[in-house]
Amino acid sequence: MTLETWYRVVAIVKPFKLDAVLEALKGQPVEGLEVTEVRGYGRQKGHLELYSGAEYKITFLPKVRLEMRCPAGHVDPAVDAIREAAQTGRIGDGKIFVLEGERVAP
Numbered sequence: 180m181t182l183e184t185w186y187r188v189v190a191i192v193k194p195f196k197l198d199a200v201l202e203a204l205k206g207q208p209v210e211g212l213e214v215t216e217v218r219g220y221g222r223q224k225g226h227l228e229l230y231s232g233a234e235y236k237i238t239f240l241p242k243v244r245l246e247m248r249c250p251a252g253h254v255d256p257a258v259d260a261i262r263e264a265a266q267t268g269r270i271g272d273g274k275i276f277v278l279e280g281e282r283v284a285p
Contacts, residue, residue: 183250184250184251185210185248185249185250185251186248186249186250186251186254186277186278186279187246187247187248187249187277187278188209188245188246188247188248188249188254188257188258188261188275188276188277188278189244189245189246189275189276189277189278190244190245190246190261190265190273190274190275190276191217191219191242191243191244191273191274191275192242192243192245192261192265192272192273193242193243193265193267193271193272193273194216194241194242194243196243196264196265196267197214197243197245199264199265200245200260200261200264200265202264203260203261203263203264204247204257204260204261206260207249207253207256207257207260208249208250208253208257209247209248209249209253209257210247210248210249211246211247211248212245212246212247213245213246213247214243214244214245215243215244215246216241216242216243216244217241217242217243217244218239218240218241218242219239219240219242220238220239220240220271221270221271221273221274222270222271240271242273245261254277258275258277261275262275
């Protein structure tokens with residue numbers, strides 16, 4: 180049995196950017212795409228909201244986590260596609276993680 184080397188790409192993006200990211204990934208050789216609704220924060224540490232005259236601190240903000248496999252040699256174009264589609268230029272845009280050397284048996 181031959182094992183192929185793949186990379187796992189994990190992207191955390193704002194929920195309203197999900198459709199744009201999925202559209203950008205259509206031309207990329209990614210497999211096993213999973214989408215999960217998650218909550219978290221990075222540098223922004225949440226925000227304050229006003230409800231019925233009272234302030235509430237919202238610590239964990241809604242995000243979307245995309246996880247996929249990408250063949251060696253195609254990781255950078257996939258990451259660039261995600262970045263271009265998800266970026267708003269403001270804090271809280273998210274992160275993209277690339278985990279190397281995953282071996283997958285077909």
